[in-house]
Amino acid sequence: MKNIFAHRGLVSGSFSENSLSAFREAVFMKKGIELDVRITNDGVPVVFHDKTLKRMCGDKRKVSDCTYDEICTLHLLDTEEKIPTLDEVLSLVAGKVPLLIEIKLPKRFLWHHKLEKAMLPLLKKYKGEYLLQSFNKYSMRYMKRKLPKVKCGILSGNNYSEPDGFDFISYRLKGLTPKKMSSLKEKYNEIFLWTGKQLSEAELKKVIAEYRPDGIIN
Secondary structure (H helix, E strand, C coil), rough: CCCCECCCCCCCCCCCCCCCCHHHHHHCCCCCEEEEEECCCCCCEEECCCCCHHHHCCCCCCCCHHCCHHCCCCCCCCCCCCEEEEHHHHHCCCCCCCCEECCCCHHHCCCCCHHHHHHHHHHHCCCEEEEECCCHHHHHHHHHHHHCCCCEEEEECCCCCCCCCEEEEEEEEECCHHHHHHHHHHHCCCCEEEEECCCCCHHHHHHHHCCCCCCCEE
């Protein structure tokens, strides 16, 4: 299957999620990469999943409350890895594998598109293949207006809405049924599935055989 994206890079005991090492390994293995982008208080797009720094860096602050210089002092888990910027990740990948970029918005930056505006110059000069997705429909509509040739999708699942008008939907595998998959196919051109928990090769093949998705984030 073409569109299998390594969730936050190829994570292992050696490589932390959303780290340059995890992305470098995914590129080496020729796997697409799913990654998350947040914004620092001074407007730098960084690649990091959680709202707060606690789980990955042992710091209770929110990413959006820290300046980029403060972010640079932190390390991912017990490694020497630091939180990369989106610019660093794009430079590393350099079009070698496709990217699925999730935009994660702090509430206070929700309506004026601070993160999206900071990402646009980087994405416009990037030569590789990428898709954008978010749980926030307003963010995706904004990005689609600014990047009309880029596929923009909505993230969803059993407890989330499924708004119309997007190029694809990324739907959570947990709780998905064949009946639900059929209804999604009537509404969206492409359907990706996100596992939330990494599946084995055998489990992955079973999911692909049962649902025939257009892509999987695993």
